[in-house]
Amino acid sequence: MRLRRGGAAAEAEPGAVATRAAENLAAAVRIATVTPPDGPLSESDAATFAELRALLEAAYPHVFAAASDAGSLDVVGRAGLLLRLPGASTERPVLLMAHQDVVPVPQDWQAEGWEHPPFDGVIADGRVHGRGTLDDKGALIVLLEALEGLLAEGWTPARDLHLLFGTDEEQHGPSAVAAVELLQERGVEPWLVVDEGGAVATGAFPGLSTPMAAIGASEKGITTVRLVVEGLGGHASTPPRESAPGILAKALVAIEAHPFPAALHPISVEMFEGVAPRLRGPLRAVLRRAGSLSGLLARVLPRVGPELAAMVRTTAAITMLEGSPAQNVLATRAAATVNCRIAVGSSVAETIAHLERVIGDDRVRLEVQEASEPSPVSPTGDDPRWQALVAAVADSYPDAVAVPYVMMAASDARHVARIAPAVYRFSPLLMDKAQREAIHGPNENVSIESLGRGVAFYRALLTGDALGPPAPNR
Ligand SMILES: [Zn+2]
Numbered sequence: 001m002r003l004r005r006g007g008a009a010a011e012a013e014p015g016a017v018a019t020r021a022a023e024n025l026a027a028a029v030r031i032a033t034v035t036p037p038d039g040p041l042s043e044s045d046a047a048t049f050a051e052l053r054a055l056l057e058a059a060y061p062h063v064f065a066a067a068s069d070a071g072s073l074d075v076v077g078r079a080g081l082l083l084r085l086p087g088a089s090t091e092r093p094v095l096l097m098a099h100q101d102v103v104p105v106p107q108d109w110q111a112e113g114w115e116h117p118p119f120d121g122v123i124a125d126g127r128v129h130g131r132g133t134l135d136d137k138g139a140l141i142v143l144l145e146a147l148e149g150l151l152a153e154g155w156t157p158a159r160d161l162h163l164l165f166g167t168d169e170e171q172h173g174p175s176a177v178a179a180v181e182l183l184q185e186r187g188v189e190p191w192l193v194v195d196e197g198g199a200v201a202t203g204a205f206p207g208l209s210t211p212m213a214a215i216g217a218s219e220k221g222i223t224t225v226r227l228v229v230e231g232l233g234g235h236a237s238t239p240p241r242e243s244a245p246g247i248l249a250k251a252l253v254a255i256e257a258h259p260f261p262a263a264l265h266p267i268s269v270e271m272f273e274g275v276a277p278r279l280r281g282p283l284r285a286v287l288r289r290a291g292s293l294s295g296l297l298a299r300v301l302p303r304v305g306p307e308l309a310a311m312v313r314t315t316a317a318i319t320m321l322e323g324s325p326a327q328n329v330l331a332t333r334a335a336a337t338v339n340c341r342i343a344v345g346s347s348v349a350e351t352i353a354h355l356e357r358v359i360g361d362d363r364v365r366l367e368v369q370e371a372s373e374p375s376p377v378s379p380t381g382d383d384p385r386w387q388a389l390v391a392a393v394a395d396s397y398p399d400a401v402a403v404p405y406v407m408m409a410a411s412d413a414r415h416v417a418r419i420a421p422a423v424y425r426f427s428p429l430l431m432d433k434a435q436r437e438a439i440h441g442p443n444e445n446v447s448i449e450s451l452g453r454g455v456a457f458y459r460a461l462l463t464g465d466a467l468g469p470p471a472p473n474r
Helices: 014-031 045-058 061-069 135-152 174-185 246-256 266-278 283-288 296-305 306-312 347-361 384-396 432-438 450-461
Strands: 071-076 080-083 089-099 122-126 127-129 158-165 192-203 212-219 223-230 317-321 333-342 367-370 403-406 424-433 445-447
Touching: 014 045, 014 122, 014 135, 014 450, 045 061, 045 212, 045 450, 061 080, 061 135, 080 347, 080 432, 089 135, 089 174, 122 347, 127 135, 127 424, 127 450, 135 158, 158 174, 158 306, 192 306, 192 384, 192 403, 192 450, 212 384, 223 347, 246 317, 246 333, 246 347, 266 283, 266 403, 296 306, 296 367, 333 347, 347 367, 367 432, 384 403, 384 424, 384 450, 424 445, 424 450, 445 450
Parallel strands: 089 158, 089 192, 192 424, 212 403
Antiparallel strands: 071 080, 080 158, 122 127, 127 445, 192 212, 212 424, 223 333, 223 367, 317 333
16 A cells, blocks of 8 residues: 655645645545445445545544544444544534545446446546546545645644545435534534535536536435336236336326426526636527526526436436336336436425326325435525635636536535535536546546645635634624
8 A cells, every 4th residue: 555645745846746645546446435235334344444544544644633632533324434623713613525435336347448447546647547536535535635734734723624524425325414413412513514516627518618616505305206006917918908017107208298397596597697708609698697587598408408407407317117027927016216306496395296296197106215305505605605615716726617506416415404504515626528427437537637736725725714713703
């Protein structure tokens, strides 16, 4: 295991900081911390997460010492880590998050098209390659690099700094839930929370030549619904006029034929108006007036593609199907799973009501398997926390435009929203279209240069005015 200590070269040129981050990230990728299945941690999973923890402790000794010296290093959930770096004040604490777990790769990952083995942590072509480089070990490493460098220079945070590294983000995040309960018990109400989510994206908009730092100010809700139709079964030689799978199929067709109503959320308006001045081409004039054209945009955007469609409405994805167990047996039960992502401004109840209405058949039973409301909207505009993020982006990615957006995937951050009024979802890493598509897919990679900028982002955020000593009037 090759490790580079964060503090040693804190004042070296950015290239050295980025290289050290890349080497530590590569080492972290080699420990395959695949999200463990529900239930108690298996011995081998426990060993894998212990190995990653040992690596982090060795690479970032100042960070872990600051927490353990204060008696503030807790294991939350199964192997989540919750650290508190004591600041000069306990007022207006800050919570920074990243998760340690990664999604699995198929057994036959070569067939999926990986250029480098997913867990080898290969550094090549100015990039670190492997599962987790973007989601979310890259963000974990740049955060720790920034803190380690600052602490090694003798810096101490002005306010308490809480760090949460979950172990099961990709599986509904029970370790984050446990951490939130612990923070709540201790009366900690984070003033600012930053977790994964958006990124510094290139190629995000047609006609936008500069990168867009998309900072999630809210996230869609999620509900998973199982549609079940019971049938009589029997032999395939004497089928009924309507079978259980047939009734189910009509319900599924009805769901796809009747999309949820579209509306442009004010956060999306702010995003469009934010990028408009940087756009070239016909979109510039339209998006400049996104506020007054929001009705029109809500109707037009879904036709452009699935990403924009998901931005303006609740979506329903049909994922799993089951029917008869044999080719000549009628199904006694047919079932489908529908995974819905709920628009900010709507609710679980509205989503279920819409499904029931468009299906319009009480032979189709809806079983709600998971339900999580859309997150509250965190402040943007003049809010000092939003401004602190914008300033840190300007420092680390001077050519990027920072805009808020509604995150469409679900993250650990949603669990924190109930104790924190300002939760932002942002990984300070550069991602082009191919890299964004590689998250949860083959060839996940991050550029070394971007790791250096990510460290610069967290340094700027941590040392900026907004995170300085809390004044009574702030
Ligand atoms: Zn993630």
